[in-house]
Amino acid sequence: MSIEVNQITKNYGIQKALNDVSFDVGSNEIVGFLGPNGAGKSTMMKILTCYIPPTSGNAKVCGFDIATQSLEVRSQIGYLPEHNPLYLDMYVKEFLEFVGGIHKVKNLKGRVADMINITGLGVEQNKKIGALSKGYRQRVGIAQAMIHDPKVLIMDEPTTGLDPNQLEEIRALIKSLGKQKTVMLSTHIMQEVEAICNKVIIINKGVIVANDETKNLQRNVTKQIITVEFDKITNSDRLKTIAGIDGVKHLQGNTWQLISSSKEDVRKGIFNFAVANELGVLTLNKEEQRMEDVFKELTR
Numbered sequence: 001m002s003i004e005v006n007q008i009t010k011n012y013g014i015q016k017a018l019n020d021v022s023f024d025v026g027s028n029e030i031v032g033f034l035g036p037n038g039a040g041k042s043t044m045m046k047i048l049t050c051y052i053p054p055t056s057g058n059a060k061v062c063g064f065d066i067a068t069q070s071l072e073v074r075s076q077i078g079y080l081p082e083h084n085p086l087y088l089d090m091y092v093k094e095f096l097e098f099v100g101g102i103h104k105v106k107n108l109k110g111r112v113a114d115m116i117n118i119t120g121l122g123v124e125q126n127k128k129i130g131a132l133s134k135g136y137r138q139r140v141g142i143a144q145a146m147i148h149d150p151k152v153l154i155m156d157e158p159t160t161g162l163d164p165n166q167l168e169e170i171r172a173l174i175k176s177l178g179k180q181k182t183v184m185l186s187t188h189i190m191q192e193v194e195a196i197c198n199k200v201i202i203i204n205k206g207v208i209v210a211n212d213e214t215k216n217l218q219r220n221v222t223k224q225i226i227t228v229e230f231d232k233i234t235n236s237d238r239l240k241t242i243a244g245i246d247g248v249k250h251l252q253g254n255t256w257q258l259i260s261s262s263k264e265d266v267r268k269g270i271f272n273f274a275v276a277n278e279l280g281v282l283t284l285n286k287e288e289q290r291m292e293d294v295f296k297e298l299t300r
Helices: 041-048 070-076 092-102 108-118 134-146 164-177 190-196 214-220 267-276 291-299
Strands: 003-012 015-025 030-034 056-061 077-080 152-156 182-186 199-204 207-213 224-230 247-252 255-260 281-286
Touching: 003 041, 015 041, 015 056, 015 199, 015 207, 030 041, 030 190, 041 056, 041 152, 041 182, 070 077, 077 134, 092 108, 092 134, 108 134, 134 152, 134 164, 164 182, 164 190, 190 214, 190 291, 199 214, 199 291, 207 214, 207 291, 214 291, 224 267, 267 281
Parallel strands: 030 182, 030 199, 077 152, 152 182
Antiparallel strands: 003 015, 003 056, 199 207, 224 255, 224 281, 247 255
């Protein structure tokens, strides 16, 4: 395992930011670490990167203990905080050489050139960081996190404030990095999770409420929402008799919205109901399950 977290608790005075949190992240996985504001995401990331200690519990990164082997842990991690800390008066190449020097990177100029190429900074490499757009500053932040070739990348809100084109480019970059490294990222953008993460961990009020593959969460947690239009009048009491239907909402005319929390597909039951009641089904649409629905269901 690249990351092993075992019963981590973190208290700030009387406030419990993390409460007995445990999870594992395997090698070459892209994991979305999700939760509402104040849920404990940034605190967990700061503990894993050895910025702050836990109140109790322990964690390992690439087999190194965060408490007793913090220098070894830091050598294995590339970290992009939510508020990207950059020296705005330094040039892009100058800054990356500075960070690489701290990590004692061998063949530093060659490594800097590689990072500029990988992160798409070529056209901006001779500018001061303060003159860059938000998107290019994020690229510089990712480049500095990768300069020492870590095995694990931890990114806190890596795409905040980017325009749609920049979003697409940074997501593609993160997805490509996940083929060679373990990536753990925090985000509030659910489409981002669906696009690039193969596993999701959701934390709420300091407690893990979900830890599974993205596709499993979408299939097992969210409700089925079916919109159906019949050719004749029916009523909600009759529709509620369909097996697996938990809620019924009249939309207009003979069109209804049926809601089910069943793991079984309820569409067959709807067709059987129509046949039994001599109703024709004019349209039937099952909404695609979204990560946003999962998030709302687990964190309300």
